[in-house]
Amino acid sequence: MDDIKIVLSEAEIPTHWYNIAADLPTPMPPPLGPDGHPIGADALSAIFPQALIEQEMSSQRWIAIPEPVRDIYRLWRPAPLFRAHHLEQALATPARIYYKYEGGSPAGSHKPNTAVAQAYYNQQEGIRRLTTETGAGQWGSSIALAGAMFNLTVRVYMVRVSYQQKPFRRSMMETWGAQVFSSPSVETATGRAALERDPETPGSLGLAISEAVEDAASRADSHYALGSVLNHVVLHQTVIGLEARAQFNKIGVMPDVVIACCGGGSNFGGTAFPFLMDKAAGREVRLVAVEPDSCPTLTKGRYAYDHGDSACLTPLLPMYSLGHDFIPPGIHAGGLRYHGDSPLVSHLYHLGLIEAVAVPQLATFQAGVTFARAEGILPAPESNHAIRVAIDEALRCKESGEAKTIFFTLSGHGHFDMASYDRYFAGQLEDYVYPESDIAAALAGLRAVS
Amino acid sequence: MDDIKIVLSEAEIPTHWYNIAADLPTPMPPPLGPDGHPIGADALSAIFPQALIEQEMSSQRWIAIPEPVRDIYRLWRPAPLFRAHHLEQALATPARIYYKYEGGSPAGSHKPNTAVAQAYYNQQEGIRRLTTETGAGQWGSSIALAGAMFNLTVRVYMVRVSYQQKPFRRSMMETWGAQVFSSPSVETATGRAALERDPETPGSLGLAISEAVEDAASRADSHYALGSVLNHVVLHQTVIGLEARAQFNKIGVMPDVVIACCGGGSNFGGTAFPFLMDKAAGREVRLVAVEPDSCPTLTKGRYAYDHGDSACLTPLLPMYSLGHDFIPPGIHAGGLRYHGDSPLVSHLYHLGLIEAVAVPQLATFQAGVTFARAEGILPAPESNHAIRVAIDEALRCKESGEAKTIFFTLSGHGHFDMASYDRYFAGQLEDYVYPESDIAAALAGLRAVS
Numbered sequence: 001m002d003d004i005k006i007v008l009s010e011a012e013i014p015t016h017w018y019n020i021a022a023d024l025p026t027p028m029p030p031p032l033g034p035d036g037h038p039i040g041a042d043a044l045s046a047i048f049p050q051a052l053i054e055q056e057m058s059s060q061r062w063i064a065i066p067e068p069v070r071d072i073y074r075l076w077r078p079a080p081l082f083r084a085h086h087l088e089q090a091l092a093t094p095a096r097i098y099y100k101y102e103g104g105s106p107a108g109s110h111k112p113n114t115a116v117a118q119a120y121y122n123q124q125e126g127i128r129r130l131t132t133e134t135g136a137g138q139w140g141s142s143i144a145l146a147g148a149m150f151n152l153t154v155r156v157y158m159v160r161v162s163y164q165q166k167p168f169r170r171s172m173m174e175t176w177g178a179q180v181f182s183s184p185s186v187e188t189a190t191g192r193a194a195l196e197r198d199p200e201t202p203g204s205l206g207l208a209i210s211e212a213v214e215d216a217a218s219r220a221d222s223h224y225a226l227g228s229v230l231n232h233v234v235l236h237q238t239v240i241g242l243e244a245r246a247q248f249n250k251i252g253v254m255p256d257v258v259i260a261c262c263g264g265g266s267n268f269g270g271t272a273f274p275f276l277m278d279k280a281a282g283r284e285v286r287l288v289a290v291e292p293d294s295c296p297t298l299t300k301g302r303y304a305y306d307h308g309d310s311a312c313l314t315p316l317l318p319m320y321s322l323g324h325d326f327i328p329p330g331i332h333a334g335g336l337r338y339h340g341d342s343p344l345v346s347h348l349y350h351l352g353l354i355e356a357v358a359v360p361q362l363a364t365f366q367a368g369v370t371f372a373r374a375e376g377i378l379p380a381p382e383s384n385h386a387i388r389v390a391i392d393e394a395l396r397c398k399e400s401g402e403a404k405t406i407f408f409t410l411s412g413h414g415h416f417d418m419a420s421y422d423r424y425f426a427g428q429l430e431d432y433v434y435p436e437s438d439i440a441a442a443l444a445g446l447r448a449v450s
Numbered sequence: 451m452d453d454i455k456i457v458l459s460e461a462e463i464p465t466h467w468y469n470i471a472a473d474l475p476t477p478m479p480p481p482l483g484p485d486g487h488p489i490g491a492d493a494l495s496a497i498f499p500q501a502l503i504e505q506e507m508s509s510q511r512w513i514a515i516p517e518p519v520r521d522i523y524r525l526w527r528p529a530p531l532f533r534a535h536h537l538e539q540a541l542a543t544p545a546r547i548y549y550k551y552e553g554g555s556p557a558g559s560h561k562p563n564t565a566v567a568q569a570y571y572n573q574q575e576g577i578r579r580l581t582t583e584t585g586a587g588q589w590g591s592s593i594a595l596a597g598a599m600f601n602l603t604v605r606v607y608m609v610r611v612s613y614q615q616k617p618f619r620r621s622m623m624e625t626w627g628a629q630v631f632s633s634p635s636v637e638t639a640t641g642r643a644a645l646e647r648d649p650e651t652p653g654s655l656g657l658a659i660s661e662a663v664e665d666a667a668s669r670a671d672s673h674y675a676l677g678s679v680l681n682h683v684v685l686h687q688t689v690i691g692l693e694a695r696a697q698f699n700k701i702g703v704m705p706d707v708v709i710a711c712c713g714g715g716s717n718f719g720g721t722a723f724p725f726l727m728d729k730a731a732g733r734e735v736r737l738v739a740v741e742p743d744s745c746p747t748l749t750k751g752r753y754a755y756d757h758g759d760s761a762c763l764t765p766l767l768p769m770y771s772l773g774h775d776f777i778p779p780g781i782h783a784g785g786l787r788y789h790g791d792s793p794l795v796s797h798l799y800h801l802g803l804i805e806a807v808a809v810p811q812l813a814t815f816q817a818g819v820t821f822a823r824a825e826g827i828l829p830a831p832e833s834n835h836a837i838r839v840a841i842d843e844a845l846r847c848k849e850s851g852e853a854k855t856i857f858f859t860l861s862g863h864g865h866f867d868m869a870s871y872d873r874y875f876a877g878q879l880e881d882y883v884y885p886e887s888d889i890a891a892a893l894a895g896l897r898a899v900s
Contacts, residue, residue, distance in 0.1 A: 005460065005524050074455050075532070075826050082525070086599075104554055106826040108865060148823045149536075168868035175822050175864075175871050373598045373627050376525050376556040414625075415558060415865040418618035421625050 004085065006098075006247040008078035013070055014246075018238040020273040020344060021231065022061035023280060028347050029318040029449050032305055039315050047216045047224040051121040055232040063235065065117070072116045072149050076104040077239065081247040086374040088394070095397035097390060098255065098407045100244045100271070101377060107172075109380065109412030110267050111142035111227055114236035118225045119146035129153045129222040131215040133183065133208035136162055136334035137169025138412075139227030144178035154178040157185065157211040160203035168416060183208040190214050206310030206324075213313055228264025229308060229317070229342050237270020240409055245274050248407075254278065255285060255407035257393055261385040262289035262298065262356070263335045265342025271409040272354060273344075279353070287354040289345065290385040292364075294432040295328035297321065297341045298349050298356035300439050304446035306340055318449045319346040322434075323442035329432045331361050332420035333381040350449075357389055360431040364388045365424040368414070380412040381420050454535065456548075456697040458528035463520055464696075468688040470723040470794060471681065472511035473730060478797050479768040479899050482755055489765050496667045497674040501571040505682040513685065515567070522566045522599050526554040527689065531697040537824040538844070545847035547840060548705065548857045550694045550721070551827060557622075559785075559830065559862030560717055561592035561677055564686035568675045569596035579603045579672040581665040583633065583658030586612055586784035587619025588862070589677030594628035604628035607635060607661040610653035618866065633658040640664050656760030656774075663763055678714025679758060679767070679792050687720020690859055695724050698857075704728065705735060705857035707843055711835040712739035712748065712806070713785045715792025721859040722804060723794075729803070737804040739795065740835040742814075744882040745778040747771065747791045748799050748806035750889050754896035756790055768899045769796040772884075773892035779882045781811050782870035783831040800899075807839055810881040814838045815874040818864070830862040831870050 030038035084097040102110035134140025140156040147154035163182040183203045184194035188211045216224035262268035272287040306321035308314035319340045326339040368384035386408040480488035491503045534547040552560035584590025590606040597604035613632040633653045634644035638661045666674035712718035722737040756771040758764035769790045776789040818834035836858040
């Protein structure tokens with residue numbers, strides 16, 4: 001079979017990231033400061049390097065990928081595009097299913113695509129220390145890897161309950177040389193105050209963000225790194241969609257539908273935005289963001305100005321949100337448990353250029369198991385959300401007889417998530433839909449994007 | 451940098467495995483039956499398909515890889531060959547270090563190279579069920595993956611203590627559809643008898659092998675699969691060395707030393723045997739098998755006829771052995787805890803064509819951490835043994851000023867082994883050298899290969 005795997009040469013690793021900000025039909029609403037006025041670059045310079053702030057604000061269409069970043073990319077890029085022949089057969093669908101596999105990176109997911117770039121720019125501007133927060137540890141391990149590549153000290157504030165219950169991701173970060181602190185920690189004033197209030201607190205992501213930002217802002221040699229949501233993060237992830245587009249060009253095929261899971265939005269944006277160029281050129285292509293039923297930011301949230309963190313330390317971002325106090329239930333796709341969404345993804349969704357769908361947890365695991373048995377690769381629970389929707393599309397094609405081309409990104413492998421599969425097989429996982437009334441209450445206080 | 455990653459095209463995935471049996475300076479001693487006489491193919495036909503028995507006995511130099519096997523290989527092959535520039539810099543060595551990365555397979559190690567082939571041949575001969583044993587689960591998960599690819603029912607007998615303590619590998623096998631039994635189980639007469647003797651037994655690999663073989667031999671639709679040691683298993687793994695050799699040819703370089711870790715011997719044999727062709731052609735190349743100090747089969751064992759299992763069910767194999775009753779301490783490189791070694795590897799070692807070195811556990815983890823921080827990929831504890839010796843070679847080059855070319859196989863990633871790294875960082879791991887007197891006692895009863 002000729003199109004089992006569509007490969008690019010090393011020279012075909014993208015030389016530039018694609019900045020969708022250059023091609024927006026209407027401009028993005030700006031982020032706002034605590035005073036309600038748009039913030040400028042200076043508000044970010046305490047915690048981000050100039051190069052990333054420029055990317056965050058840029059409307060230049062193509063932004064060059066530095067060679068040292070491309071050199072690290074070569075450890076796992078170009079990432080393969082696979083035709084899912086066996087899955088098609090298992091589903092008896094006339095659809096053609098393709099997937100881009102991002103699990104080959106040393107951290108096992110797409111996250112290093114931006115972590116490596118962020119570490120590089122910080123190192124170039126003389127920064128020696130990077131701070132970040134992590135929940136389950138996916139982002140923390142990616143920035144730990146990137147820090148090791150560019151000789152930066154990485155300090156990760158890991159939510160205490162995860163620090164205690166998930167030692168494996170912590171060990172991974174430590175193997176790459178990162179310092180990992182159980183948050184709240186004694187390292188920061190915020191952490192010390194929290195510990196004084198409640199020595200037994202399990203911690204929270206909001207608190208960990210506060211600690212990481214305080215740590216970065218308090219020292220001139222330190223900056224902060226974020227794993228999703230922001231424009232420059234989504235920008236770096238466009239290597240996924242750009243490579244996929246080049247791979248489809250190679251076989252003279254273009255997808256009818258592009259699917260990716262969506263938490264903070266960088267995997268979805270990175271996958272889908274390059275295909276918006278085709279849509280702008282008049283080609284019919286559907287772009288579908290998949291989120292969990294239990295954290296339905298795009299499908300049930302409100303397009304509003306909200307903080308990125310529960311502690312209200314970040315600027316107000318124009319985004320779909322369930323409210324910064326929203327606490328999703330403990331679903332097993334930790335990477336999709338975020339109350340907000342990338343402002344770029346939110347803007348495009350608001351404009352009707354992309355679609356969103358929410359899926360229940362059990363159906364995603366069922367899809368992941370079907371995929372693993374057919375195709376071999378064992379997906380992360382986050383990726384199972386995209387697989388669920390790809391399978392549903394393929395089954396609709398079976399009904400209708402259409403031979404659509406379906407494409408999704410398999411954002412990571414599930415080798416760190418076997419405890420979740422274990423619970424799934426043991427019948428211990430549940431579907432959880434957040435009550436509509438609770439969502440309405442959470443949204444009531446948000447200021448709409450005008 | 452031009453040689454960060456040396457890639458092959460899909461067409462360059464080997465079309466044939468290399469059978470070293472065709473090029474042995476003296477023939478292999480035969481395996482012996484319980485009566486002390488050489489066994490024939492018929493003795494194996496109850497548990498192996500004809501195609502694999504033929505490969506086991508073959509002296510044909512090149513054996514074609516079936517296209518359906520190559521199609522599955524394409525999920526992760528050709529595997530990349532990397533130049534370890536950052537590690538060289540970290541060591542300040544004039545040596546050039548290259549490594550072949552086999553951790554990109556869906557199971558995370560080199561094991562699927564043979565699992566996929568074994569599943570294919572069994573399916574071709576009408577087999578519907580495959581049985582095997584597994585300790586920590588690396589082999590069990592690879593055969594579960596392969597069974598899913600060829601629609602075989604896979605039944606894995608997993609040593610009870612691992613079944614209870616390592617649920618993640620079990621979940622992985624179940625995700626691929628395998629049936630996993632805690633061994634001893636009620637599925638077999640052997641298992642029931644063992645449970646009757648001691649309902650609380652933790653189980654053993656020897657017992658699990660007995661169960662898997664009994665299960666396979668008792669049904670016409672079932673066969674047994676083994677993950678290392680045997681000739682056909684090593685044969686399948688030669689895709690590693692053949693690809694590496696083609697990659698070195700591409701850049702006009704050949705290694706001065708080839709290094710791989712050695713448990714049952716398939717990773718080492720698969721890596722090194724193709725380079726024996728160069729050695730036979732007069733090119734100077736050292737081939738080094740690395741084993742743990744705590745299970746020093748080649749370096750301290752005896753070249754003798756011994757059983758492959760502790761229950762003495764297998765034929766007597768001519769191999770270096772520490773005695774089939776040898777119980778290595780609980781080192782964290784589970785894949786290297788085997789009392790014997792591949793008869794092919796043993797024969798070549800006996801002839802002086804390959805070298806062996808034993809290394810202590812702590813030094814291997816230290817090497818793995820150095821590697822991860824320099825190169826990004828986080829290695830399995832087994833692979834750390836090869837890295838240790840590669841680093842030691844590179845440091846010797848630093849002393850001598852020689853610019854040797856060092857090559858090793860990185861047989862798998864360590865994403866399932868973070869508990870071991872965790873214990874390493876916590877100072878809970880120890881070096882363990884098996885007392886010489888105990889080894890002498892264990893070897894006393896073995897019948898030497900004449």
